[in-house]
Amino acid sequence: MGHLDGLVALVTGGASGIGAAITTRLRADGARVAVLDVAPEHADADLAVRVDVTDDASVRAGVEAVVEAFGRLDIVVNNAGIGAQGDVAANDDAEWLRVLDLNVVGVARVTRAALPHLRRSPSAAICVTCSIAATAGLPQRALYSATKGALLSLVRAMAADHVREGIRVNAVSPGTVDTPWIGRLLDAASDPAAERAALEARQPHGRLVRPEEVADAVAYLVGPRAASTTGVTLAVDGGMDALRVRPTR
Template sequence: MAVVTGGAAGIGRAVSEALLEAGANVSVLDKDVAGAPAGVQPFTADVGSDEQVAAAIGAIGESHGRLDVLVNNAGRSYPASVEDGPLEDWHAVFDINVLGYVRATRAALPYLRRSGSPSIVNMSSCTATTGLRRRALYAATKGAIEAMSRAMAADLLHEGIRVNCVSPGTVDTPFIRRLIDEAQNPDAQRAAYNNRQPTGFMVSPEEIARAVLYLADPKAVSTVGSVLSVDGGFGSMRLFDL
């Protein structure tokens, strides 16, 4: 039994579909479940709400008796330098991007402990380790996720619960396509997103989903506390001659 937060759109939807194709029972939590793939059990829930998250995951866990996989994926973007935006906005983004993972994990742990091969996969970002302009807030939340994931892995390993991260590059999601469409020069904006990956093209949501499947695989017993980068070389390569 797998739960995906933010599982009705973008990366989360691709992850939900991949888990379904792998034979898992899948439930998704999302503020808007209209885009949830056929075959999942959708729950309308805001990861910013203790009550909604606890109620949804509790219902899933009690119905199935256990949880095997939790994919913490729900989040929000917020372009900002350190000087931009009221602090209320900063609190709100941290509440979703970091505490949202905490809420879902706390609600899921009693049911993960009933599984024979429990796994938590957290969604990070290349911005956690590579400085990008106007990403101070978002990068800070994703850096927190990577640090928290390693500590969670250390806390939970003795119980057999593996915790890992996926770190995507720029992913060709509906959100990114909307930003492209809204740009003054959509063709130039798409080229900019493609070209900042050394591969020359954006990462597909399906590639991220395959990374999640690997990390959640019960056979990946030695993969724990890791960050799996799927970023087209964005974080590790610079293609220029010295």
């Protein structure tokens, strides 16, 4: 038996990349998993619903569809998000608002819609996909870093607000993960091989993080083995945030 048997989870942005790996892992652990995504046709899940996390009505309808299908909701994985490149002057106001709306307010919308159902669960857990960009200054990632820093604070605030209700709130903070999004960035670089080598070298363990490694961390945080863990951000970054190793020669 899996440690998530009998539980129902939803994963935003679960049709590709990290979200798809999380969906696969939670299902392997026994959960029934619904994916909320703007492209649900690509999801491998028990239920896939077209949801735009920037639209409150879409979010509420998606959450209700999950509860209608399975009769309950126990786990929410707020994974949907988009990237942004450039320094603080690189993006106009419209782009700042667009990325903040999706990456930060989107998490608030989904969590807000899910709370009434989570309050009825004996195993309620929320996990947010944060990033190394929340705690380490990365070049050309000003807007993206601002959204992930906001998520780090939001996770701690939500954990404090809902711990007495039996709802745990945690986050995973990946380093650079080998996803299709990173693949597209590498393809656009003038020297993709050199760019990949640079990304691998800045992580102390010398390689990109695998999506499955992030999924493993999420599965732990939302499961009963982490019943006393809330308000925590678990780094899955090969030591990038905490370690200061000597460069190799």
